[in-house]
Amino acid sequence: MRGGHPWIYRADVIDVDAAGGDIVTVLGPRQRRLGDALFSDRSQIPIRMLTHGDRVADAGLIRSRLDQALRFRESLHLDATACRLVHGEADLLPSLIVDRYAEYLVVQALSQGMDRMMPEVVAMLTELTRPAGILARNDPKVRALEGLEQTIEVLAGEIPESVVVREGPIEYDADLRRGQKTGLFLDQRENREAAARYAHGRLLDCFSYHGGFALRLARQCPEVDALDISADAVARIRANAVRNGVPHVQPHEVNVFDELRRLERAGARYDTIVLDPPAFAKNKASVANALAGYKEINLRAMRLLTPGGYLVTCSCSYNVTEDLFADVIHQASVDSHAPMTLVEKRMQGRDHPVLVGVAETYYLKCMILRRIE
Ligand code: SAH
Numbered sequence: 001m002r003g004g005h006p007w008i009y010r011a012d013v014i015d016v017d018a019a020g021g022d023i024v025t026v027l028g029p030r031q032r033r034l035g036d037a038l039f040s041d042r043s044q045i046p047i048r049m050l051t052h053g054d055r056v057a058d059a060g061l062i063r064s065r066l067d068q069a070l071r072f073r074e075s076l077h078l079d080a081t082a083c084r085l086v087h088g089e090a091d092l093l094p095s096l097i098v099d100r101y102a103e104y105l106v107v108q109a110l111s112q113g114m115d116r117m118m119p120e121v122v123a124m125l126t127e128l129t130r131p132a133g134i135l136a137r138n139d140p141k142v143r144a145l146e147g148l149e150q151t152i153e154v155l156a157g158e159i160p161e162s163v164v165v166r167e168g169p170i171e172y173d174a175d176l177r178r179g180q181k182t183g184l185f186l187d188q189r190e191n192r193e194a195a196a197r198y199a200h201g202r203l204l205d206c207f208s209y210h211g212g213f214a215l216r217l218a219r220q221c222p223e224v225d226a227l228d229i230s231a232d233a234v235a236r237i238r239a240n241a242v243r244n245g246v247p248h249v250q251p252h253e254v255n256v257f258d259e260l261r262r263l264e265r266a267g268a269r270y271d272t273i274v275l276d277p278p279a280f281a282k283n284k285a286s287v288a289n290a291l292a293g294y295k296e297i298n299l300r301a302m303r304l305l306t307p308g309g310y311l312v313t314c315s316c317s318y319n320v321t322e323d324l325f326a327d328v329i330h331q332a333s334v335d336s337h338a339p340m341t342l343v344e345k346r347m348q349g350r351d352h353p354v355l356v357g358v359a360e361t362y363y364l365k366c367m368i369l370r371r372i373e
Helices: 059-076 112-129 186-195 212-220 231-243 256-265 284-304 322-335
Strands: 023-027 033-039 047-049 082-087 096-101 104-109 133-138 151-157 163-167 170-174 202-206 223-228 249-253 270-275 305-315 340-347 365-371
Touching: 023 047, 033 112, 059 082, 059 112, 082 163, 082 186, 096 112, 104 112, 112 133, 112 151, 170 212, 170 231, 186 212, 186 305, 186 340, 186 365, 202 212, 202 256, 202 284, 212 223, 212 231, 212 249, 212 270, 223 231, 231 249, 256 284, 270 284, 284 305, 284 322, 322 340, 322 365
Parallel strands: 104 133, 202 223, 202 270, 223 249, 270 305
Antiparallel strands: 023 033, 033 047, 082 096, 096 104, 133 151, 163 170, 305 365, 340 365
8 A cells, every 4th residue: 555556465464444335444553543445365365445634534535536537537538428437546535436338437446345336336427427317337356355256237227238339430339238348448449549640551360359450540541451259249340340340340250369470471462460368467466478478479469560560569467567558569569570660559548547656557558550561
């Protein structure tokens, strides 16, 4: 907690007089009041601070934090009808996620304390945003670590089978109940915009999901291949391509690792390549394997790039730091004999803010590189 970090780990808790889900007062050495916090009796992070010092965590505090979070998003004037409204710790609302999809909200409560607070939070969100419906996507695995059940339920109003949202010039059909995360990868919006500044020629969009990058870049790329291992994702890419008037986006249901090798053997060349894999390192123990995975796909992508071509490469593994990722890119460039310049160093969209001093809130790294020759 020193330095403003909101988490206190189990090993640092000496005595507890509370039940899981309570809002507790945390006392430090000599019974000094450190602040109020959410308490969990199962997690490795039993304490998530809500306030520091004498400030009391009551309904008024939660409401004003929600209000602040909403105002910040409004102030961004995003050219999109879907965005993150509350990004947990970075909005001083630990373990709470709220995403907006047009007139609907999707919420996630990722700790016992936040879970217990949800009825109040839902009432406040209803008052502040007047949504047509609120869906709880409480199916992330982290809930199991908290001893919480994994559920998907409508908490208020109605949630249709699919919701059409717009991101810049592109429309997506989002399935809030079954889609990954809360439906779409909202954190890449600004990186898709940035990629549009450079994309040209033949485009290869790897790990495309519903076509995020492929669709956004398709108008400036006469040939587009979008790769994903999931049949459902491929069907969505196809439907989204028609909806957005870019039928030349060709989805392929393949494993990117195999396909990059096959393309290389076949002597294929692309002018723009996007690599947006799932988090390869879900924990510290898997970092080494993850780095090998990132190296492999980046190396092959660099070989497939034409001189003057662009690589948009991402890592959403929090455990793979920016330095580690940069190192992998360097190694890949050396091994592929493709000299690359770093054109832009980017991160998750601004509606997913990073709280200074809380490294865990900075998870998405994105580099835009150009192959020089
Ligand atoms: N680029 C997307 C988000 C990608 S999410 C966007 O902008 O919206 C990661 C995607 O990678 C998921 O859709 C998942 O199905 C896919 N995936 C995971 N492993 C894969 C593999 N080995 N080969 C191809 N696709 C894979």
